[in-house]
Each structure stands twice: as structure tokens, then as C-alpha cells.
Amino acid sequence: MENKIIVMKQIKPQNIFLFLFFAIIGFMCMVPFISVVIASFKNTEDLFRGGFNMSFLNENLTLSNYVHIFTGEHQYFTWYINSMIITVIQVTITLLLSASVAYGFSMYDFKFKNILFMLVLIQMMIPFEIIMIPLYQTILTIGLLDTYMGIILPSIVSPFLIIFFRQYLSGIPRDYLDAARIDGCNEYSIFIMIFLPIMKPAVVAMGIFTAIGAWNNFLWPLIVLHTSSKFTLPIGLASLVGPYGDNFKLLIAGAAFAIMPILILFIIFRKSFTEAMMAGGIKG
Numbered sequence: 001m002e003n004k005i006i007v008m009k010q011i012k013p014q015n016i017f018l019f020l021f022f023a024i025i026g027f028m029c030m031v032p033f034i035s036v037v038i039a040s041f042k043n044t045e046d047l048f049r050g051g052f053n054m055s056f057l058n059e060n061l062t063l064s065n066y067v068h069i070f071t072g073e074h075q076y077f078t079w080y081i082n083s084m085i086i087t088v089i090q091v092t093i094t095l096l097l098s099a100s101v102a103y104g105f106s107m108y109d110f111k112f113k114n115i116l117f118m119l120v121l122i123q124m125m126i127p128f129e130i131i132m133i134p135l136y137q138t139i140l141t142i143g144l145l146d147t148y149m150g151i152i153l154p155s156i157v158s159p160f161l162i163i164f165f166r167q168y169l170s171g172i173p174r175d176y177l178d179a180a181r182i183d184g185c186n187e188y189s190i191f192i193m194i195f196l197p198i199m200k201p202a203v204v205a206m207g208i209f210t211a212i213g214a215w216n217n218f219l220w221p222l223i224v225l226h227t228s229s230k231f232t233l234p235i236g237l238a239s240l241v242g243p244y245g246d247n248f249k250l251l252i253a254g255a256a257f258a259i260m261p262i263l264i265l266f267i268i269f270r271k272s273f274t275e276a277m278m279a280g281g282i283k284g
Contacts, residue, residue: 033259040065040256044248065253074247076254078229079236084261086148086221086232087214093156094210095203101157102165103191107177117166124159128219136223150224151232155214161206168202169195204272212262233258 035052041061069076104110105117135154144150172195180190196203218234225231231239237254240247266273 036252036256036259040253042252047248047252065249066257068249069253069257072250074250075228075231075236076250079231079233080258082148082230083215083233086151087211087261089148090152090155090214091207091210093152094158094161095207097157098161098206099165099196099199099203100191102162102169103195105162106166106169106172107174107195120159120162124163132220132223139224145224146226146230147224148230151217151221154220158210161210164206165199165202168199172198201272201275204269205275208262208266208269208273211265215258215262 039047039052041063043060043062043064046060101120105113139145139150139153144153176194176198177190180194185193216234217232218238221232222235222238225235228236228239233254237251237258240251240254
């Protein structure tokens with residue numbers, strides 16, 4: 001009993017306020033997700049009548065929407081696989097190249113280093129909409145229109161990831177680099193065998209961010225892709241609703257089911273994600 005009293009005395013009022021504040025913010029962030037999940041179990045009539053809401057009482061909840069996903073005649077899983085392929089390739093290439101560039105900026109001294117890093121910062125400030133048309137002309141010229149590489153190529157190096165990885169690497173002693181050179185390792189082996197394992201929390205965290213961006217990317221794939229069988233999941237779901245027809249049964253359930261890969265990815269790697277976020281805020 002005395003221990004409980006001591007613990008209660010140690011809890012400050014401002015900590016209780018912060019806990020309640022962030023709990024409310026967290027719940028507000030979860031409301032759209034919960035609403036979509038609940039709506040995915042409603043039939044079209046109930047959805048049009050009540051809209052998206054948190055109510056699941058006195059509703060005709062049904063599994064027919066998900067049955068339609070797995071048994072209906074549609075291209076949903078084709079779009080799903082397309083998004084998976086693009087996401088896996090883009091995440092792998094982007095992490096490797098961005099980490100390599102950040103490693104060079106952090107561990108080496110070379111001419112025009114500060115100027116080049118300033119260009120990376122400037123590039124991060126440029127909105128995508130400004131370079132969208134020249135980028136489209138480039139993709140058209142090199143013949144990558146309506147291809148997966150046309151989507152992946154403009155995003156294979158991320159300025160944000162370069163800055164984050166450089167910040168993370170700035171807290172790692174350069175003695176590792178010197179010791180590896182003394183042991184006879186070449187520069188590529190040092191990066192792949194020594195620094196990449198050390199960077200694992202940061203790589204995992206940025207891998208989740210990159211995967212979310214690639215999985216949810218809508219505008220650029222919409223511009224590049226023209227063939228229905230090559231559509232990614234966001235484009236495919238958007239194509240279900242039009243002036244001449246709709247398929248809300250597949251749209252709502254498909255949108256809820258599309259959240260699963262990113263949710264599973266975050267649950268598996270949440271520990272490394274938290275470690276990277278804390279390290280990124282402390283180091284440097």
C-alpha cells in the first residue's frame with residue numbers, strides 16, 4: 001500500500017495531462033482507419049444511408065464485401081501484386097542508394113562536399129508538382145512510359161533519407177572506418193559489412209516510411225501507367241468509381257484490406273523503428 005502511495009506521489013499532474021492529450025490525439029488519428037474498417041462490413045445501402053461513421057450497432061454487418069474480394073471477377077489482386085512488386089523494388093533500391101550517398105557525405109571529405117549537400121537540401125524543398133512535367137517528358141523520351149521502372153526510377157534516391165542517414169551516421173565514430181582499413185577491407189566491404197549492420201534501426205525505420213510512400217503513391221503512377229492490368233492499387237481502387245458505374249462493395253473492402261501490409265510491416269519492426277527515431281533525435 002505504501003509503495004502505491006509513493007508511486008502516486010511521483011506522478012506529476014503535467015504528465016497526466018500529456019498522457020491524456022496524446023491519447024486523444026492518437027484516438028483522433030485512428031478514427032478514419034476504424035471508420036473504413038467498420039464501413040467495409042456494411043452493405044452499399046447502409047453505407048449510402050449512414051456514411052462513414054464509428055457506429056456498428058444496429059447495423060446489418062456482413063462479410064459479403066470480403067467474399068467479393070476473394071471470389072469476384074475483378075483485377076483487385078492484380079493491382080495488389082503490382083503495388084507489392086513496385087514497393088519492394090523501390091524500397092530496396094532507395095534504401096541502398098540513399099544510405100550509400102549519406103555514408104559518403106558523413107565519412108569522407110572531398111571537394112565541394114558542402115555545396116553538394118546544399119543541393120540535396122534544395123532538392124528536398126522543391127515540390128514534386130514543379131518537376132512533374134519535365135520528369136514526364138524524360139520518362140517518355142527514354143521509353144519508360146507505362147512501365148514499372150517509369151514509376152520507380154524518379155524515386156530511387158531520396159533527399160530526406162540522405163539527410164536522415166547522414167544524421168544517424170554522424171553519431172558513429174570514424175574509428176570503425178580506420179580499423180577496417182587497417183584490417184585490409186576495401187571501401188565497399190566497409191560499408192556493406194560494417195556500417196550497414198550498425199545502421200539497421202535507421203534502415204528499418206526509413207524502409208517503413210519509404211514503403212508507405214511507395215504503397216500509397218497515386219499521382220505519379222496515374223500519370224505514367226495507362227494499361228489497366230499494370231495499375232497499382234490506389235489507381236485501381238480509384239478507377240472503380242466513375243460517372244458510368246461504381247463498385248463500392250469492392251472499393252471499401254479493398255481499401256481496408258490494402259492497409260494490412262503496411263500495418264504488418266510496422267508491427268514486426270516497431271522496436272527498430274522506435275530505436276531509430278530516438279537515435280535520430282539524439283545523435284548529431
